[in-house]
Amino acid sequence: MSQETPIRVDHIGIAVEDIGDAEPFLFALGCRKLIEESVEGRFRWAQYDFDRDASRLELIAPEAPDTFLTSYLEAHGPGLHHVTLEVAAVDAVKAVLERNGYSVVEYREYQDWTEAFVPPSNPTGALFQLFEYHDSYDAERPPAEKLYVDGSRLDG
Numbered sequence: 150m151s152q153e154t155p156i157r158v159d160h161i162g163i164a165v166e167d168i169g170d171a172e173p174f175l176f177a178l179g180c181r182k183l184i185e186e187s188v189e190g191r192f193r194w195a196q197y198d199f200d201r202d203a204s205r206l207e208l209i210a211p212e213a214p215d216t217f218l219t220s221y222l223e224a225h226g227p228g229l230h231h232v233t234l235e236v237a238a239v240d241a242v243k244a245v246l247e248r249n250g251y252s253v254v255e256y257r258e259y260q261d262w263t264e265a266f267v268p269p270s271n272p273t274g275a276l277f278q279l280f281e282y283h284d285s286y287d288a289e290r291p292p293a294e295k296l297y298v299d300g301s302r303l304d305g
Contacts, residue, residue, distance in 0.1 A: 154236055154237050154238045154241045154242050154245075155236070155237040155303045155304070156234050156235065156236050156237070156242065156303075157234070157235050157298060157303065158203075158232065158233070158234060158235075158298075159205065159233040159234065159235040159280060159298060160196060160205035160206060160207045160233050161205070161206055161207065161229065161231075161232055161233075162194075162207045162209055162229075162230040162231040162232070162233060162278070163206060163207065163208055163209070163227070163228065163229060163230060164209055164210075164218060164221055164222055164225070164227055164228060164229075164230040165208050165209070165210050165227045166210060166211075166222060166227060167210055168185065168193055168195050168208045168210045171208050171210075171227070172195065172197070172208060175197050175206060175208070178199075179199055179200070180197035180198065180199055180206065181197060181198060181199075181200050182195060182196075182197055183195075183196045183197060183198060183205075183291065183295040183296075184196050184290065184291050184295055184296065187212060190212055190213055191211070191212060191213050191216045191218075192209055192210060192211050192212050192213070192216055192218045193209070193210050193212055194207055194208065194209045194210075195207065195208050202298060202299045202300065203298050203299070205298065207233070209230060229275075230276065231266075231275070231276040231277065231278050232275055232276070232277050232278070233277075233278040233280050234277055234278065234279055234280065235280055235281070235282065235297075235298065235302070235303055236279050236280065236281050236303070237281065237303040237304055238281060239256075239263045239264065239265055239279050239280075239281040240263075242279055243256065243265050243279065246267065251267060251271055252267065252268055252270065252271070253265050253266070253267055253279070254266050254267075254268055260283070260285055261282070261283050261285050261286040261288075262280060262281060262282055262283055262286055263280075263281045263283070264278055264279060264280050264281070265278075265279045266278055266279070267279065282296075282297070282302045282303075286302070
């Protein structure tokens with residue numbers, strides 16, 4: 150059984166020790182920086198694109214000791230961390246995946262988004278983040294063309 154909720158690749162997340170040390174490489178590739186934020190002082194993320202409507206990369210770096218990211222970097226070093234899929238409805242996608250026997254973990258609802266993760270125990274070996282933007286995500290952030298692939302959120 151497959152699902153019919155709109156989905157697209159939002160970005161590829163790359164774990165690094167320090168964003169400032171890693172981003173010159175992305176700039177050399179022709180990337181432009183779109184946004185950078187801290188998440189509760191635990192880690193920082195910054196997104197980049199190639200001055201197009203898609204093909205986004207994200208650098209994530211720890212800001213505090215003993216987070217999921219410091220553990221990941223200690224075990225694996227810098228590199229590919231996750232693939233984020235923007236979904237129009239996390240609950241619908243989660244339900245279909247679980248009905249098909251796939252694990253979905255760490256479901257969390259925040260004020261501006263809802264997320265859940267498909268662990269790398271799935272047949273691809275990759276960690277997938279299922280990410281649903283809420284209307285409030287736009288508030289006090291850069292313009293939509295910097296926040297979303299194609300400049301707008303998916304609707305479901």
